Amino acid sequence: MKRQRFFIGILVALLSMTLTAGLSQAQAPPPEGEVQPEGEVGIAAVGAYIPVQGRLTDASGNPLNGTFNNVSLRIYETGSGGSILCQVTPPSLQVSNGLFSTSIPCSSSVVNGQQLYLGVQVGTDTEMSPRQPIYPVPYAFSLKPGANIIDNSSGTLLVVQNNGSGRGVYGYSLSGEGVRGWSEAGSGVHGHSTTGVSLMASGTGVIKSTADTDWNVSPLNIVPGDASGDGDLKIVHSTQFGWVALYSAGADDCTALLPVDVGAYLFGTRVKFSEFHFCYSMADTDLDDKITQVDVEYVRTNGTNQSLCSFTTDVSSTTWTCQTCTAASPVDIYGPLFARFTLHFVGDTSNDRIRLGHMFVRLVE
Template sequence: MNGAISRKWWISMGVTAVLLALLGITGAAMAQNPGWDDAVPSASLSLAPGGGPSETMAFSYQGRLLDAGAPANGSYDFIIELYDNPTVGSPLASCSNVGTGSLLNQPVQNGLFTFYLICGGDNSAVFTAGGRWIQVQARRTGTTIYTTLPRQPISPTPYAFSLYPGAVISGTAWGNGFGSSLVNLYNNNLLYSALHVQAASSSAVRAESVNGNPFYGYTENGYGVYAYDGGAAQARGYAGYFSSANGVGVYGYSNGTRTHPNIYSPGVYGRSTNGVGVYGRSDASTTSWTSAGVLGWGRGNPGGKFLSYTGNLIEGWEDQNGDGSLLSLRFKVSNSGNVYADGSYNCGLASGCFNAGVGAGMAERIEVSESLSPGDLVEIDPQNPGQFRLSRTAYSTLAAGVVSTNPAITLNNNDLTKDDTAERTDTRPLLALVGQVPVKVSAENGPIFLGDLLVTSSTPGHAMKAGPNPRIGTIVGKALGTLEEGVGVIQMLVTLQ
């Protein structure tokens, strides 16, 4: 045969991944879809004997060599190359035997041989996307002519080497309904994870999607997404961090029925034993209502509810340096409902403030001994302590003020309910304390002009122009309108003296 090997031979090939990290684990594995039309059979992952450092990236190649129709015996030389086409093209890489470092002078017994191959120096670099084929050339050791054998397709197991490092798993999820997946991991163990990913300083897991959900978590009795930050002594640590270039960093939705202990059925739930449960930040430079670190929006319900067992219900802090290094508490609502604020209150928004923006004063609910109407001038009722009545005499030192028409702020309300609705049930008159208010006036002491001091008149419930040097305690306000004669209603600035 002139040293040549007859083509009447065949090689039965089995591929076993030599993955030290997979010691004791067996199961189906397929990565980097080879692109075959038929279904790819699953391959068993196991530990090959030897286990040297270089063998962690090798795969076993086993064959049966026939020489002139009989099982070959003796020493043979081999050339093994890797292709990405079953018949044409140049080799992607040459393969070497990890066990001996060479494919020359290899023992063959009863036609059987086994190699542990690395192709191109690193199997992870050549077993990526697309199919792969092995081409074997063989000759008896000591002869010169190699016999080239037909290329053999590679089973899926070596493609798992592309998962270490820099995995790229691509393909199309099978199925035609909700829940189809490209990769499925199952775990029934209560203590261990189906997937564990670790990174020293960069991202351990990164998910991207152009038009879909980069990450989807589902659970029936647990956490759809659970993240834990163990760096208690770190300056910054987040169990979960989400950002969006043009949308919502975190969106939570819940349609669950509220039952104990899940009485809230929250879309987003955050908890911390020593820090912030939920942290929201906005770097937008606009002042739109949508530009907020945390936005609460309610339709028929409150946009936000705040509960505290012993601490303040709400706190507002000023970030003086813009980086969180210097904070000052500017506003708070205590657990008992008291409100504290640094700075002044400014009213006058386009939509008004407090009571619909019509009034501009402050008034208090009062007890009365007779029926009163807005604009009435009232005095203390000497017959009924703690109650008020219409003023009755001129220059009365019992003068108390005017019944307000629509104040901005009301005090001493006794109709506050749990929800504090806009429908007021306390109908007691409101006595103006500060601000501008309509008042009933009489010209019995002469025409009233702007700036005139006003006192009680002999007309019940009406004010009149004060004469020279009125007694202390009789002045109720200063006229902001005029009245030539008779009776009428003008604006008055409340200035009790």
């Protein structure tokens, strides 16, 4: 009974002193406006230990002195039962005027924000009960799961630097987002690497973006269609300005096809067709020559076509003008893309020209 009273005194003192030790590790933030140096910084990694301090007394409350080798300290994730996650029995615990200091080696995979408990045992006695919960120091709350780090600073809010060959930041999620960044004006997530990969999505993971992707298309790739009269369509390439001029040598109505090479996936995410933008102008001031329809389609694996959008308004202009063919809703792309231009010509000379210039496909995820 005498030994039991002795160790209850140790346990209470341990828990009280542990909080004091933890607080001594917290650091105040740098002064406002202070810039942290970039590149390699001479900061050693924090040791994987939980510091413990306490006070030993005898049953009468008198502080003890000497060397002890039978005090065991253990870390659990439950208040009773369970497996030992970390433990230490110092071979020579130095005690002076009742005070001692030691540490429990413990991996960061254990101290990960979960509730932990401290158990104490001396010699062959049973472990003291109840185990005492270990609480974080105030600033450590900002690093537990679900915590937010919030500030209105114009500088960097969080810097993770690894000067070795490993990862600076690793994100994992079973079904959600491993890493997510958001910013009103700057970079939500910024990666930099001198020789390695600054941002990587591995396995079946993807990099997703809600921003549109505009895929430029060159009109210089345009070719005559295969409908009746398309053999009369003549195409003049302006390699100086990057546009093409089309005119008919006979037929009033012709079609022209523009193949569009676009990826079906961007960074692991299937893209969807949203819009096709095209710009045009006519050489004839009477505006009789016109574009009567624009269709964007893709070719299925069975050779048939799938319509993505149709622009059915007659358009003609002596100045460069742009129009948009918009899908009713974004459509997955499963094959080669092409735009079909239906053209009407009044005359059959090169003076009756329709020019096609800047074009792009808008893709969304």
